[in-house]
Amino acid sequence: MSSASLKRLAVAVVAAAGAFALAMPTASATPARDNVKDKAEVIGKGKEKEKTVPVRLLSINDLHGNLEPPTGSSGRIADETGTVVDGVGGAAYLATYVKQYKNKDTVLVAAGDLIGASPLLSAAYHDEPTVEFLDMLGLSTSSAGNHEFDEGYTELKRIMKGGCHPVDGCSPAGKWKGSKFDFIAANVLDKKNKHALAPFYLEKINGEKVAFIGLVTATTPSIVTASGIAGLKFTEEVAAANRTSKFLAKRGVKAQVVLVHEGDQVTPNQSPDACPVVPGLGSRIANGLDAEVDLVISGHSHQAYICKVNDPKGNPRVFTQGSSFGRVLTQIDFQIDKNTGDIVRSSVVADNHVVRRTVTPDAQTVAFIDLWKSRTSAVANKPIGRITADMPNTASASGEVPLGNLIADAQLEGTKTGGNAQIALMNPGGIRAGLTYAGSSAGEGDGVVTYGEAFTVQPFNNLMQVVTLTGAQLKLLLEQQWVGGPNNQAFTKILQPSSNFTYTYSTSAAWGTKVSNIKIDGQPVTDAQTIRVAANNFLVGGGDAFAAFTSGTDLWSGPLDIDAFAAYLGAHSPVAPPVANHITVIP
Incomplete structure (x- = not known):
C-alpha cells in the first residue's frame, strides 16, 4: 500500500462511523498529520526474495516529566538478577539507551503518563520541555494516560497542536510549536460520542504497515480532577480496542499493537524481564483483546514485566511494561510476514533494559536540560x-x-x-x-x-x-x-x-x-x-x-x-x- 493509500486509510477513519458501534472522530478531531508516518523501505540485493521483514519497537511509559535523574526510591529498581540497584533513570541516560538500541527498523512508542505529575523543571512550563525532549528522541506515538488530562482536554490539544498557554503565555523558548507525535485513545469520547483523540496510529516499516491502537484506563474519571475531563467519556477498554482492531483488519492492516495505559502489579524486586504479574486490570485487557492484536504494551502501574498471555483463540502474545520515570527501556523485536502483513508471533522477543547511569549521558540532552534548569533555577532553588x-x-x-x-x-x-x-x-x-x-x-x-x-x-x-x-x-x-x-x-x-x-x-x-x-x-x-x-x-x-x-x-x-x-x-x-x-x- 502506498503512502497516499495509508493516508487515505487514516482519513477514512473519520468517515467510517458506520463501521463502529460508536462514531469515529470528526475531521477536526483527527490530527493534521493524518496519524500516519512512512519509513522508507530499504531494499538491497536479494531483499525481494525474503518472506519476512524485521521490526524493532522501543517503548517507555509513565515518564511523568522526569528529565533529571529521579531520586530516592524513584531512582531504584531491581535488575535482571532481582538485585535492587540505585542510580537508574534520567532523560540524558534514557536518550543514550534509545540511541544504542535504535536501528533502521525501529519505532519508538509509549504507553501514557509521559507528562503530568511532573517535577518543577517540566511542570513550570506546562510540560513543554518534556514533550520537546520526546520529539528529540523521535517518539512516534503514545497512548494517552490519565495524567495527560491533568490540565484538561483543551490543554492536551494545545500540547499537540501548539500555541502559548492561555493564562501563563509563552515559555522562555517562545511560541510552542506543538508536538511531532500525537496521543491516541480509542476509548475516549466527546459529548457527541466522537473520538476526542485519534484511536490509532499507523506507521509503515520496511514496506509493511503496523497499527498502534491507543487506550487509557477506564478508571480515569475516578483518578483525575473532574475539571480535567469535563465533557469526556472513558469507555471500557477491550470493546473500544476490538472495534478499532476490526476496522483496521477489514482494511488490510494485520500487524496490530495495543498501547494501553493500564497494568498489573508484580512481586516486589523481581527481574524486569520476569513474569508472572499479579492478575489485575492490565491482564484482563491483555487477555480480552481481539486475536488480531499481536502485542500489548502497558503502563500506569509503574511496574516492569515481560509476560505472555493467551488471546481469545488461545494463541500466546507478549504483554509488557517498562516501570516508570525513564528507569526501563523496553525492546521488542519481531518479523512481519510479507505475504500476510501480519506479525509472526513466534518471532517476538522482548527485553526490558534497566537504564543505568553508568553509561555516558547523551550530550544533546544534557545541554537541553541545563538550558531549562537555568530557566527555572531562581524558583526551583x-x-x-x-x-x-x-x-x-x-x-x-x-x-x-x-x-x-x-x-x-x-x-x-x-x-x-x-x-x-x-x-x-x-x-x-x-x-x-x-x-x-x-x-x-x-x-x-x-x-x-x-x-x-x-x-x-x-x-x-x-x-x-x-x-x-x-x-x-x-x-x-x-x-x-x-x-x-x-x-x-x-x-x-x-x-x-x-x-x-x-x-x-x-x-x-x-x-x-x-x-x-x-x-x-x-x-x-x-x-x-x-x-x-x-x-x-x-x-x-x-x-x-x-x-x-x-x-x-x-x-x-x-x-x-x-x-x-x-x-x-x-x-x-x-x-x-x-x-x-x-x-x-x-x-
Whole structure:
C-alpha cells in the first residue's frame, strides 16, 4: 500500500462511523498529520526474495516529566538478577539507551503518563520541555494516560497542536510549536460520542504497515480532577480496542499493537524481564483483546514485566511494561510476514533494559536540560524550610507515610482560617517523591528544602478545599480505603491523616465494619456530629473512589496544596519526620 493509500486509510477513519458501534472522530478531531508516518523501505540485493521483514519497537511509559535523574526510591529498581540497584533513570541516560538500541527498523512508542505529575523543571512550563525532549528522541506515538488530562482536554490539544498557554503565555523558548507525535485513545469520547483523540496510529516499516491502537484506563474519571475531563467519556477498554482492531483488519492492516495505559502489579524486586504479574486490570485487557492484536504494551502501574498471555483463540502474545520515570527501556523485536502483513508471533522477543547511569549521558540532552534548569533555577532553588532527617515516600505497616502526615498537617494549618478545618486527609498517590536531608548539587545545604524539591513531592497544583461531613459520613469515607465496597476501590489506599486525627482498623473485619475508635484531638467522634474536613479538590471531587467526600456540604476553597506545604515548612522549621502512630491496626 502506498503512502497516499495509508493516508487515505487514516482519513477514512473519520468517515467510517458506520463501521463502529460508536462514531469515529470528526475531521477536526483527527490530527493534521493524518496519524500516519512512512519509513522508507530499504531494499538491497536479494531483499525481494525474503518472506519476512524485521521490526524493532522501543517503548517507555509513565515518564511523568522526569528529565533529571529521579531520586530516592524513584531512582531504584531491581535488575535482571532481582538485585535492587540505585542510580537508574534520567532523560540524558534514557536518550543514550534509545540511541544504542535504535536501528533502521525501529519505532519508538509509549504507553501514557509521559507528562503530568511532573517535577518543577517540566511542570513550570506546562510540560513543554518534556514533550520537546520526546520529539528529540523521535517518539512516534503514545497512548494517552490519565495524567495527560491533568490540565484538561483543551490543554492536551494545545500540547499537540501548539500555541502559548492561555493564562501563563509563552515559555522562555517562545511560541510552542506543538508536538511531532500525537496521543491516541480509542476509548475516549466527546459529548457527541466522537473520538476526542485519534484511536490509532499507523506507521509503515520496511514496506509493511503496523497499527498502534491507543487506550487509557477506564478508571480515569475516578483518578483525575473532574475539571480535567469535563465533557469526556472513558469507555471500557477491550470493546473500544476490538472495534478499532476490526476496522483496521477489514482494511488490510494485520500487524496490530495495543498501547494501553493500564497494568498489573508484580512481586516486589523481581527481574524486569520476569513474569508472572499479579492478575489485575492490565491482564484482563491483555487477555480480552481481539486475536488480531499481536502485542500489548502497558503502563500506569509503574511496574516492569515481560509476560505472555493467551488471546481469545488461545494463541500466546507478549504483554509488557517498562516501570516508570525513564528507569526501563523496553525492546521488542519481531518479523512481519510479507505475504500476510501480519506479525509472526513466534518471532517476538522482548527485553526490558534497566537504564543505568553508568553509561555516558547523551550530550544533546544534557545541554537541553541545563538550558531549562537555568530557566527555572531562581524558583526551583529557593529555600523554603528545613528538615531534620530524610522523609521517604514509604509507608509504615499501618499504611501511614510520615511525609503524608506532614503534608496533612500543613493542609490543616492552611485551611483553618477561612475554612474552619478540624482535620485534614491526604491521598497517598498525590505524594510523588520523598524529601532528602542531604543537600543537592544546587548547593542549598543539608536539611534545606527548596521549592523545587517540595514541588516534586506535590506537583499537581491542587486546590485545598474544606467540606462538612457527619461522623457517620467520615466513617464511611474511611471504610472506602479498602477493596470490597460499592465504589470498586481497586486496591487499599490509606488516606494520610493530620496529627490530631486517630482511629483503629481491623485487618480481618468485613468491609463496612473495619474502622472504629475515631477521635479528633483525643475526643471520640459520634455519628451525628459535624466535622470540617480539609482535602485537595481531587479527593473532595470523589477521586480515588472516595465517593463519601461528594456528600460534603458548605464547600470552601483555599490555597494551592503546594503553597500550604511551603508555608508550613517555612513556619515550623526545622521539621522532624512525624511519628506514624495515628492509625492503630488490630487483627
